[in-house]
Amino acid sequence: MLHETDDLFSSAWPDGPAAPKLVGAAPARALAYPELRYMGSKRRLLPWIHAVLDELDFESALDPFCGTGCVAYLMKAMGRRVTASDFLLFPSIIAAATVGNSSAMLDSGTLGRLLSHAPDDDFIARTFDGVFFTAADRAFLDRVSAGLRALDDPDRRAVGYAALFRSCLKRQPRGVFTVSGDLARYDDGRRDLRLSLEEHFHEQVEAFNAVVFSNGRDCGAMRADALAIDPSDYDLVYLDPPYVPRSDDNCYVKRYHFLEGLASYWKDVELMPQTKVKKIAKRYTPFSYRRTALAAFEALFERFARSTIVLSYSSNGYPDLATLEGLLSRYKSRVTVHERPHRYHFGTHGSVKRASVTEYLIVGR
Ligand SMILES: C[S@@+](CC[C@H](N)C(=O)[O-])C[C@H]1O[C@@H](n2cnc3c(N)ncnc32)[C@H](O)[C@@H]1O
Incomplete structure (x- = not known):
């Protein structure tokens, strides 16, 4: 296994005072993607993700945990045939607008x-x-x-x-x-x-x-559970599932229920009228719980074993990096880990909290 602390950038935090020193610049189009305030969005990490992807040989790609769609859009801007998907409706609609839509x-x-x-x-x-x-x-x-x-x-x-x-x-x-x-x-x-x-x-x-824009390839978007997608059609799969947090929870429906309801005008969701913020019932995902996360990663790696796997992960997730590397090595002969310091921002101007973590891109070939 190979660990690479990427020297493509200066050692400063990506959002810190020193601007990152880029080697191979990401397509300007991708860096202009609208930033959505979304938990776990990789929008600010796109230059780094681009530099890692740019070294890999692939024509077609799947982003089955697409969230805001920014990474799928990056790969579209890199000229690849891309499919973006999420198990929630509103992210898959955003991806339909930006990834699937060519005109x-x-x-x-x-x-x-x-x-x-x-x-x-x-x-x-x-x-x-x-x-x-x-x-x-x-x-x-x-x-x-x-x-x-x-x-x-x-x-x-x-x-x-x-x-x-x-x-x-x-x-x-x-x-x-x-x-x-x-x-x-x-x-x-x-x-x-x-x-x-x-x-x-x-x-x-x-x-x-x-x-x-059109990149001349047949890009698309869909709504699906990542563990139910037919894996046969993709040279590369970029995986960014939610990770089990050390504290708090990682529920997307709890934070974004209004958007998920709005996406179908509350037709396809179960509204909970007694809740203070009129939430909808949350969707189960095995990636959110300690007792099911490891088996879910294993099922994911097994499903996409024939594609190059690029997994986004973070030092504050469970299971830890070494466990995931070991698991991926069972399906892939060459596993490389790229590391990057990153700061997430929470809250408003007055009370911004920052969490410093190490972001990983684990590549299995
Ligand atoms: C960390 S976010 C992805 C962020 C995205 N890469 C970005 O930069 O915006 C994880 C996403 O996985 C989705 N998700 C969770 N469980 C899923 C599952 N079983 N299948 C598909 N999507 C799932 C969530 O709805 C969420 O949008």
Whole structure:
């Protein structure tokens, strides 16, 4: 097994005062991908991930835990045939907008029709009164999501939803839907909290229109459990599952239930009306629990054993690095570990907390 502390960059933290010293620069297009506040997003690590991927021989790739879609989009920008997938609906819609979509944009005519669409329900206004956003924001969401559901073109619809999800994340204090109540309590003057959802939406439509492109390959997006995907079609699989945290929990539905509900207008989810923030039932994933995580990694490695495996991992996850390396070596003859210091940010301006961890990319060939 080979450990490489990457010297492609300066030793400073990626978000620290010294700018990273790049050797092989990532495609500018990928670095312009809209940053979504999403737990475990690798958006800031893209230059490093690019440098590692760039050394590998592959034409087709799968990102089955795609989250914000930024790594799948990076591989699309590298000219590969990419499929992005997630077991939640809203990340797979974002990936449909940015990875699967090669040409559809929300033009001003379609946008105008969306914004003037009559609401067909007031579910959001009723259900989330006093929980999230202002009355005007909630009415806007009922209206614009009715317009999106009525759009025929799935790619254009996906662009609209991606813009709406990012608008909601920006407007919501701390970018998570565990926080409810009066927005004024969190107002620290930040522009993202001051703009209405409708104002955000206009900006985000532009942001997501700007990332639409074709790389000439047949890229796609889907919604699936990673452990149920047919593995036969991919030279390389980039794996970024949630990891069992040492403390707290890693539940994506708890933090982003509003976006997951919005993605189907709460049709395909179980709302829990008695909860303070009107959560939906969480989805089980074996990667979140100590007693099932190791077997889940084993099932993942076995499933994708015929592809090059690139696993994102972190020093604060369970199981530890050595255990995962050992496990991957049972399926792959050559295992290399790349390491990188990284800081995650939590909270708002006034109370930013940082967690310093080592990020790993474990490559099995
Ligand atoms: C660490 S995040 C991925 C972050 C992503 N690489 C990015 O940069 O934005 C993990 C993702 O795995 C998804 N997930 C969890 N369990 C899953 C499963 N069994 N199958 C597919 N996706 C799953 C979660 O919904 C979440 O979006």
